[in-house]
Amino acid sequence: GQNIDQPTEMTATEGAIVQINCTYQTSGFNGLFWYQQHAGEAPTFLSYNVLDGLEEKGRFSSFLSRSKGYSYLLLKELQMKDSASYLCAVASNSGYALNFGKGTSLLVTP
Amino acid sequence: DAMVIQNPRYQVTQFGKPVTLSCSQTLNHNVMYWYQQKSSQAPKLLFHYYDKDFNNEADTPDNFQSRRPNTSFCFLDIRSPGLGDAAMYLCATSSGRLEQYFGPGTRLTVT
Numbered sequence: 001g002q003n004i005d006q007p008t009e010m011t012a013t014e015g016a017i018v019q020i021n022c023t024y025q026t027s028g029f030n031g032l033f034w035y036q037q038h039a040g041e042a043p044t045f046l047s048y049n050v051l052d053g054l055e056e057k058g059r060f061s062s063f064l065s066r067s068k069g070y071s072y073l074l075l076k077e078l079q080m081k082d083s084a085s086y087l088c089a090v091a092s093n094s095g096y097a098l099n100f101g102k103g104t105s106l107l108v109t110p
Numbered sequence: 111d112a113m114v115i116q117n118p119r120y121q122v123t124q125f126g127k128p129v130t131l132s133c134s135q136t137l138n139h140n141v142m143y144w145y146q147q148k149s150s151q152a153p154k155l156l157f158h159y160y161d162k163d164f165n166n167e168a169d170t171p172d173n174f175q176s177r178r179p180n181t182s183f184c185f186l187d188i189r190s191p192g193l194g195d196a197a198m199y200l201c202a203t204s205s206g207r208l209e210q211y212f213g214p215g216t217r218l219t220v221t
């Protein structure tokens with residue numbers, strides 16, 4: 001089975017840096033995805049990690065440690081529009097299913 | 111520019127009345143997915159198609175069916191909607207196991 005945990009809610013200040021953690025226990029692993037989802041909208045792809053280390057993409061970075069079953073999404077220079085839910089999703093090594101965590105609701109305050 | 115299109119965006123149906131949700135894509139992706147997402151919960155995969163090969167998740171109720179007549183279109187049929195089926199239904203596509211692109215979703219209300 002799959003178990004994916006992330007904090008339910010986080011609050012951060014505009015201009016600051018925030019780190020959203022995700023831990024997972026899966027029967028197989030074929031990569032970890034981060035998605036952003038604004039209220040009432042579809043998830044949009046942010047990042048993909050399949051090897052250990054840090055992937056940087058503009059203000060967003062994502063880190064993976066496969067041995068620890070751990071990932072984080074780092075958001076720098078926070079903007080008000082970054083207020084959204086951030087979903088961690090793990091791909092198993094068979095099939096195409098993505099198993100999503102429940103998401104972390106991030107609130108950016110002025 | 112829309113890449114994954116879902117119609118309608120909002121659907122109201124009556125308890126027990128069959129309903130069909132549609133999804134189309136302009137990406138020519140070979141994999142299409144249907145997810146159910148309830149309020150404040152993670153998207154839950156119902157099934158997916160790899161080309162014409164249908165793959166049902168083990169815990170997807172029989173009440174949910176799907177059709178993919180061609181590469182571009184995929185339908186979700188709910189044969190007898192119950193109150194518990196009210197949710198956002200998300201269609202997604204991917205090229206193999208690469209990132210999934212989601213449509214805007216259809217919010218289903220069951221009265």
